[in-house]
Amino acid sequence: MAIEVRIPTILRNYTDGAKIVEGSGATLAEVLADLETRYTGIHERIVDEAGLRRFVNVYLNDEDVRFLDGINTAVSDGDVVTVLPAVAGG
Amino acid sequence: MRFESLLDSVGHTPLIGLPRLSPSADVRLWAKMEDRNPTGSIKDRAALRMIEQAEADGLLRPGCTILEPTSGNTGISLAMAARLKGYRLVVVMPENTSVERRQLLHMYGASIHFSPAAGGSNEAVRVAKVMAEEHPDWVMLYQYGNPANSLAHYETTGPEILADLPTITHFVAGLGTTGTLMGTGRFLREHVPGIEIIAAEPRYGEVVYGLRNIDEGFIPELYDESVLTTRYSVAARDAVRRTRELLDLEGIFAGISTGGIVHAALGAAAKAHKEGRKADIAFIVCDGGWKYLSTGAYEGTLDDAEDALDGELWA
Structure with a gap:
């Protein structure tokens, strides 16, 4: 299953500069594990023992996965996952 | 309606039904018109509440200087209140903000210290914290962590x-300092069982x-995830499209961040409609479109508007 994953500028050193990469898996955790097989080191920049890192936001089709099932959120073919650092608004 | 002064007239804004934007008579959208505040944005509520709290706490005395990191609206609200109350105001604002915001701040007599575009408001917060250390006599109200910000909305x-x-089922607002969502969300949760509190965050x-x-990311100290039920990230293109739709269908000329909120509200409306549930969805119109005319968001194609807003702090 192909999931489109959008990578923020500060993590593109792990993806040879690619803005968009493809991953596969039935959950977000599986997709991130799959990315790690090709982009070594990216996994621990997004996830730690507790789940998503504090200053990392991950969106499934624009919805924050923390309000779904976190890294265990189910994904399916054609979904878009966006990774972004938390920034201030206001 | 009569008020003793401009400051007394903050709030009491109308809630306006949107029959053309609503999917059906059972799923209705309602706009809380915060552009009707004295300086034209919802930030008047938080700014005034933070100043009055600081006065009550003895932090602010006549002649004091207020310092605040802001991408615009909070600064404009503070500038108006500071002028009427006799304070000096220094705002730290990212350089990638619209020219109208600067013009308004200058008109009200505020001093602007620009922070670099890269990093957006994160940089403004960082720079303001350094300046606060250099000027211990200045009072930083700090909207991102000041409980009076969310209290304004709770109250x-x-x-x-x-x-x-009273039949409200969903509340939708923008996520910046998180003050509007935390305060309004907490109040509504206490009074309306099962209400959905939905955040629209600008991307x-x-x-x-x-x-x-x-x-080095930033999460406002006010933010409490447990108040929200859903959080959407809305791209500039969707925000602009919805800003124009709100004007075309309902005649409301709103700022771009409101378009992002409309996008999330319509998503919730479509879901309720599909599931055959009744819904009364209230959302915030943060400000009018006047301050963003120069950005190009209101003319040309969506592609043009999207290009024009790239790199701008449009919400």
Whole structure:
């Protein structure tokens, strides 16, 4: 299953500069594990023992996965996952 | 309606039904018109509440200087209140903000200290914290962590909405300092079982996320995830499209961040409609479109508007 994953500028050193990469898996955790097989080191920049890192936001089709099932959120073919650092608004 | 002064007239904004934008008679959208505040944005509520709290706490005395990191609206609200109350105001504002915001701040007599575009408001917060250390006599109200910000909405915005719409099922607002959502959300949760509290967060162009390290991110101290039920990230293109739709269908000329909120509200409306549930969805119109005319968001194609807003702090 192909999931489109959008990578923020500060993590593109792990993806040879690619803005968009493809991953596969039935959950977000599986997709991130799959990315790690090709982009070594990216996994621990997004996830730690507790789940998503504090200053990392991950969106499934624009919805924050923390309000779904976190890294265990189910994904399916054609979904878009966006990774972004938390920034201030206001 | 009569008020003793401009400051007394903050809040008490109308809630307006949107029959053309609503999917059916059973799923209705309602706009809370915060552009009707004295300086034209919802930030008047938080700014005034923070100043009055600081006065009550003895932090602010006549002649004091207020310092605040802001991308615009909070600064404009503070500038108006500071002028009427006799304080000096220094705002730290990212340079990638619209020219109208600067003009308004200058008119009200505020001093602007620009922070670099890269990093957006994160940089403004960082710079303001350094300046606060250099000027210990200045008073930083700090909207991101000041409980008076969310209290303003707990005490006024929430009760006003509930009084006008007792059948409310969803509340949708923008996520910046998180003050509106935390305060209004907490109040509504206490009074309306099962209510959905939905955040619409602007997704900016890449320069705004230009941090040096992912651990340098920023989460406002006011933010409490448990108040929300859903959080959407809305791209500039969707925000502009919905801003125009709101004007075309309902005649409301709103700022771009409101378009992002409309996008999330319509998503919730479509879901309720599909599931055959009744819904009364109230959302915030943060400000009018006047301050963003120069950005190009209101003319030309969506592609043009999207290009024009890339790298701008449009919400």
